[in-house]
Amino acid sequence: DAGVIQSPRHEVTEMGQEVTLRCKPISGHDYLFWYRQTMMRGLELLIYFNNNVPIDDSGMPEDRFSAKMPNASFSTLKIQPSEPRDSAVYFCASSFGVNYGYTFGSGTRLTVV
Amino acid sequence: EDKVVQSPLSLVVHEGDTVTLNCSYEVTNFRSLLWYKQEKKAPTFLFMLTSSGIEKKSGRLSSILDKKELFSILNITATQTGDSAVYLCAVGEGGTASKLTFGTGTRLQVTL
Numbered sequence: 579d580a581g582v583i584q585s586p587r588h589e590v591t592e593m594g595q596e597v598t599l600r601c602k603p604i605s606g607h608d609y610l611f612w613y614r615q616t617m618m619r620g621l622e623l624l625i626y627f628n629n630n631v632p633i634d635d636s637g638m639p640e641d642r643f644s645a646k647m648p649n650a651s652f653s654t655l656k657i658q659p660s661e662p663r664d665s666a667v668y669f670c671a672s673s674f675g676v677n678y679g680y681t682f683g684s685g686t687r688l689t690v691v
Numbered sequence: 692e693d694k695v696v697q698s699p700l701s702l703v704v705h706e707g708d709t710v711t712l713n714c715s716y717e718v719t720n721f722r723s724l725l726w727y728k729q730e731k732k733a734p735t736f737l738f739m740l741t742s743s744g745i746e747k748k749s750g751r752l753s754s755i756l757d758k759k760e761l762f763s764i765l766n767i768t769a770t771q772t773g774d775s776a777v778y779l780c781a782v783g784e785g786g787t788a789s790k791l792t793f794g795t796g797t798r799l800q801v802t803l
């Protein structure tokens with residue numbers, strides 16, 4: 579089992595550019611979560627999917643953020659246009675059902691300059 | 692608003708010491724409490740607790756939940772330098788939701 583796979587590992591971009599983060603969940607997991615981690619706010623849930631359907635996107639900061647899950651093995655988180663305050667580590671996690679702990683990917687460290 | 696508070700924020704101990712990390716919570720519809728260990732990269736799952744008073748144990752780590760007082764503790768005995776990490780507490784809501792609300796973590800440093 580390869581675990582949850584995220585790409586890229588690091589991303590440095592200029593303010594105003596579009597950024598796309600990618601995630602491949604563990605095969606068979608039916609929940610997928612996008613979290614953002616900063617020193618000030620810790621881990622914050624942005625959005626989560628169940629069976630590829632977005633269930634709760636109340637954590638998405640603003641319209642600049644969007645997420646998709648076109649199939650059970652792939653999800654993207656897009657920021658357009660990016661701003662310096664978006665700099666953070668973005669984690670994707672997946673789980674099987676609601677009664678098990680998440681498995682996190684290694685994260686994407688995003689720096690917007 | 693759901694809230695998960697961890698204490699202390701950080702802790703430095705000597706190898707061999709025993710430490711207790713605390714997590715208190717306020718959530719609308721509690722289902723479970725989870726502990727994670729985060730070293731340099733992704734958080735890794737330690738325990739899930741759903742029932743009061745039942746200790747979960749894994750090696751030198753143990754955890755217990757008190758649903759009446761709304762808190763959990765994570766104990767680490769005979770600490771080792773490899774225990775140095777941020778320990779995260781998270782609470783899962785009930786119903787069909789699966790999202791976790793995380794605390795900001797306790798940073799533990801174990802020195803020789």
